[in-house]
Amino acid sequence: MRAGIIGGGFMAAVHSRALRAAGHEIAGLASSSAERAQSSASALGIARSFNSPAALVESTDVDVVHICSPNATHAPIALAAIAAGKHVVCEKPLAATIADARSLAAAAANEGIRTAVPFVYRFYATVREIRARIARGDIGEPMLLHGAYLQDWLATPSATNWRVDANEGGSSRAFADIGVHWCDLVEFVTGHRITRLSAKLVTAFGRRGESASTVGTEDVVTMMFETDRGASGSVMVSQVSSGRKNRLTFSIDGETGAFAFNQEEPNTFWTGSLDENRIVASGSSAMTSGDARRLALLPPGHPQGYQDAFTAFASDAYRHFAGEEVGGIPTFDDGLRAAQITDAVLRSSAIEGWVDLNEATLSLTDPITA
Ligand SMILES: NC(=O)c1ccc[n+]([C@@H]2O[C@H](COP(=O)([O-])OP(=O)(O)OC[C@H]3O[C@@H](n4cnc5c(N)ncnc54)[C@H](O)[C@@H]3O)[C@@H](O)[C@H]2O)c1
Known part of the structure; x- marks a missing residue:
C-alpha cells in the first residue's frame, strides 16, 4: 500500500x-x-x-x-x-x-x-512484556497506577508553538498533547479503564512568545483517578518541567509485586517484590511474551528507541489495513477514548471536583493475551 x-x-x-x-x-x-x-x-x-x-x-x-x-x-x-x-x-x-x-x-x-x-509507546518490547506479565497475574491485580509525563520545551515564556493556541491545538494543550499518551499506555498495559477523575490545570505563563500573546491552554495537569477494576491512580502532566524531555514514567503496583517503566530508557523495565527487585533488559531471555520477543530486534545492550517503536507501529498498522487481525493497534476508537478522558479533565477542572466518564468507551476493544 x-x-x-x-x-x-x-x-x-x-x-x-x-x-x-x-x-x-x-x-x-x-x-x-x-x-x-x-x-x-x-x-x-x-x-x-x-x-x-x-x-x-x-x-x-x-x-x-x-x-x-x-x-x-x-x-x-x-x-x-x-x-x-x-x-x-x-x-x-x-x-x-x-x-x-x-x-x-x-x-x-x-x-x-x-x-x-x-x-x-505501545510498541516497545518492554511495554508488551509488562502487559503480558500483568495479564498472566505475575503481580496480582493492579491496585495503584501512578506516574508522569514531563517535558520542558515550553518551560520559558518566550517558547511558543501552534499547540499553545486553542484554535489550532484544541482547548486542552498539555493533556491532549502528552497526557493522552500516558492514559493510553497505562490502560493498554493494565487492561483497566479510568472511570472517574479529578483534575487541576495550571497555566504557568499567562503570555507567551515575542508578541506576548495571551495563553488559553494549560501547561500542567495533576489528575487523580479510579478504574473499573478498583485501582486508584495519579498522574502529573507538564510541559514546563526543566530538564525533563519526554519523561513518561509509570508504576503499576499490584497485590504481590510491581512494574515500572521510563520512556527515556525504554530498553529496560523494573520489577519489584517484597523479596527482590530486578531490572529486565529488552532482548534478554527473561522476555517471555511472544509480542515482546517479536518487537525486540536486537540483543540486550544494543538500544532500540522511539523511531524503532514507530517502525513497529507502521508495520503492524499496515498489516491491520491489509485485513490481518493484529493485536495492540491503537485505532480511532482509542483516539475517541483519549478525547473522552481529555473532555472529563476539562469538565473536572471547570467544576473543581470529580467527574464520571459516563459516556466513555469502557469496553476493552483489544483484550489482553499473554
Ligand atoms: N505520536 C506522537 O508521538 C506524536 C509526537 C509529536 C507530535 N504528534 C502529533 O503530530 C501532529 C503534528 O505535530 P508536529 O510536531 O509534526 O508539528 P509541526 O509543527 O512540526 O508540523 C506541522 C506541519 O503541518 C503543516 N500544516 C500546518 N497547517 C496545515 C494544514 N492546514 N494542512 C496541511 N498541513 C499543515 C505545517 O506546515 C507543518 O509542516 C500533531 O497533531 C501532534 O500532536 C504526535
Whole structure:
C-alpha cells in the first residue's frame, strides 16, 4: 500500500522514516501550501508533492493517508480521507473537540475503514512484556497506577508553538498533547479503564512568545483517578518541567509485586517484590511474551528507541489495513477514548471536583493475551 503524508514537520519526518523502514512506498506529501509541500517533500527525499491535502486525499496513487498536521486540521482531512475510501493514520489527539473525535470514530466504523492513531509507546518490547506479565497475574491485580509525563520545551515564556493556541491545538494543550499518551499506555498495559477523575490545570505563563500573546491552554495537569477494576491512580502532566524531555514514567503496583517503566530508557523495565527487585533488559531471555520477543530486534545492550517503536507501529498498522487481525493497534476508537478522558479533565477542572466518564468507551476493544 502507498502512503500519502499530510504535514511537513517533525511527525512527517518520523512517519516517513518509519514507512521506509517498514518497507512501504511514499506516494507524496501535502502541506499548508504547494510551496511548503515541495520544500518538505524535497527535504525528506519524497519525489512528489501535492498542491493541497485535498489533492493528496483524492489521488488514486494514495492508499493510506497519514495526517501529521496541527490538531484542528485532523477532523476535516480524516473525514475526507474516509469518504474517499482510504485507510487513515491520524496523529493524536485524534481531533480538537470530542464531537469531532466521535464523528471520526463513527464515520470509520460506518464505512468499514481501518484506522490507526500513533499511541506509539505501545510498541516497545518492554511495554508488551509488562502487559503480558500483568495479564498472566505475575503481580496480582493492579491496585495503584501512578506516574508522569514531563517535558520542558515550553518551560520559558518566550517558547511558543501552534499547540499553545486553542484554535489550532484544541482547548486542552498539555493533556491532549502528552497526557493522552500516558492514559493510553497505562490502560493498554493494565487492561483497566479510568472511570472517574479529578483534575487541576495550571497555566504557568499567562503570555507567551515575542508578541506576548495571551495563553488559553494549560501547561500542567495533576489528575487523580479510579478504574473499573478498583485501582486508584495519579498522574502529573507538564510541559514546563526543566530538564525533563519526554519523561513518561509509570508504576503499576499490584497485590504481590510491581512494574515500572521510563520512556527515556525504554530498553529496560523494573520489577519489584517484597523479596527482590530486578531490572529486565529488552532482548534478554527473561522476555517471555511472544509480542515482546517479536518487537525486540536486537540483543540486550544494543538500544532500540522511539523511531524503532514507530517502525513497529507502521508495520503492524499496515498489516491491520491489509485485513490481518493484529493485536495492540491503537485505532480511532482509542483516539475517541483519549478525547473522552481529555473532555472529563476539562469538565473536572471547570467544576473543581470529580467527574464520571459516563459516556466513555469502557469496553476493552483489544483484550489482553499473554
Ligand atoms: N505520536 C506522537 O508521538 C506524536 C509526537 C509529536 C507530535 N504528534 C502529533 O503530530 C501532529 C503534528 O505535530 P508536529 O510536531 O509534526 O508539528 P509541526 O509543527 O512540526 O508540523 C506541522 C506541519 O503541518 C503543516 N500544516 C500546518 N497547517 C496545515 C494544514 N492546514 N494542512 C496541511 N498541513 C499543515 C505545517 O506546515 C507543518 O509542516 C500533531 O497533531 C501532534 O500532536 C504526535
